[in-house]
Amino acid sequence: MGDVHSFVAANQLGAERLLTFMDDYGMHDLRALAAVVQNRSEMAVREAIRALPDGVYQSEIWNNPLGERLRYPLKVTVTGDTITLDFTGAPPQQGQGGLNCTWSYAAAHATYPMKCILSPGVRSNAGCYRPFTVVLPEGSILNANRPAAVNLRTRTGWYIAPNIFRALSEAAPGQVQAATGLPHAINIYGRDAAGQLYADHFFMGGGQGACARADGKSALLYPTSASNTSIELMETRAPVLVGAMTGGAELSGTINRNLATAAQRLGIGMMLGSQRVMLDSVLGERAAPSFAVRDVAPDVLLFGNIGLAQLTKDAVPDIVAALDRVAADALAVHTNPLQEAVQLGGDTDCAGSLDRLHDVAGLLGYPVLLKEVGHGLGATAVAELLRLTGEPPVAGLDVAGAGGTSWSRVEQLVRYGEVRHPDLADWGIPTAQAITEVRAALPEIPLVASGGIRTGTDAAKALALGADVVAVARPLLPAAIESADAATGWLQRFIDELRICLHGCGTSDLRTLRDVGTTAS
Known part of the structure; x- marks a missing residue:
């Protein structure tokens, strides 16, 4: 529970400091400041998009999670200071395996790589994502209808970023990265000798893909920011x-x-x-x-x-x-x-x-x-x-x-x-x-x-x-x-x-x- 207590304490400390900041500047809410921050972030992303050549960039990627190959076509359209990510043609939602994604999950996996490519130095906020349009066909594995199972959506969503990087490898060769090794998880659960329930998870991966400027980092999973339970607590x-x-x-x-x-x-x-x-x-x-x-x-x-x-x-x-x-x-x-x-x-x-x-x-x-x-x-x-x-x-x-x-x-x-x-x-x-x-x-x-x-x-x-x-x-x-x-x-x-x-x-x-x-x- 130490991590949970830390999160609560961090939130409380952040709230106190935010209120102090607002008092210092006589602010009653953050709407005006948020609008300025988001608008400036949006401008930075749009400027980065304008540096890319206009055009339609295509890619496709395959996986085989249940014994049948699934194809994921992608069309990235750069027009002025906007980008459309079109996943039309994605496989239909799956009836087993929990491989389906919700719209929000797939859209996040589509826009986050774009943010990393175009404005890695800008703190992430809603303004960063306004220049992007994401097309995810309803009823597909990337935008499933209820009550489709989604528990293993990572087995699908993690293919979105490599597909985008491949599509933009011509337009932005110095900014994309190679595919990341997919994650594996160890789930440990049961009852200890005292009869108490325990459960833990440990993630591992093959490492971040390299880019034009550097090798990828060993054992780093992209795009997740999740961290493991401390190995010291496990052993x-x-x-x-x-x-x-x-x-x-x-x-x-x-x-x-x-x-x-x-x-x-x-x-x-x-x-x-x-x-x-x-x-x-x-x-x-x-x-x-x-x-x-x-x-x-x-x-x-x-x-x-x-x-x-x-x-x-x-x-x-x-x-x-x-x-x-x-x-x-x-x-x-x-x-x-x-x-x-x-x-x-x-x-x-x-x-x-x-x-x-x-x-x-x-x-x-x-x-x-x-x-x-x-x-x-x-x-x-x-x-x-x-x-x-x-x-x-x-x-x-x-x-x-x-x-x-x-x-x-x-x-x-x-x-x-x-x-x-x-x-x-x-x-x-x-x-x-x-x-x-x-x-x-x-x-x-x-x-x-x-x-x-x-x-x-x-x-x-x-x-x-x-x-x-x-x-x-x-x-x-x-x-x-x-x-x-x-x-x-x-x-x-x-x-x-x-x-x-x-x-x-x-x-x-x-x-x-x-x-x-x-x-x-």
């Missing part, structure tokens, strides 16, 4: 996440790149350290390289990281820019009130912070994970999250319970040179208790367990109690300082121990480990 090796550690300094950059390299090798996710410094207009530019890991970890699930104290409406553009710069997939928002209270100059104004999270999370355009930093999220925090709307404003939680690194202890050592308040050094909700409390209140929310996760056995216990993923940080740090190979080896041993625990609990599937319950503890 995750372990429910393990590299927890947030560091960033902002040169050594931090080395550590982060070693961690990211290990995560890429093992197919696990990674959380960056706090990017607060990247919000500073001066220091941010200097610190940014320490967070840059995408070149060594192009496929990992990558979390950016910002403090709840920095999460305000005014800061949204800067936060989004910081996430965009590191090519994050999601945002971890950390809350650390005890650390701030002990820290010299810490921010202790927490009033309304969760209300602010409700207001701002949807504006970011990224899925948000709320996490503690070592003192635990429990039932009270969940109740506060649900107080306003009855629904959490975030896509997931990281309990980050007591038992791991105590930032209260660290900040006391930094501030005083000693631990003056030992009771505060161990303050917090233990990770096991935090998992149990959060899972009882929110049975379905994606839940990360961190805080005292030192071994694969600790991970198995956390998963058995109800966590979906575990995050490990401090125990991994010495290996990450040493090298990427050392970090990879440490994580591999961690994962191997987790697998042995699964075997010891009599299960081979992580999703059934929770059924074992506390027998794993």
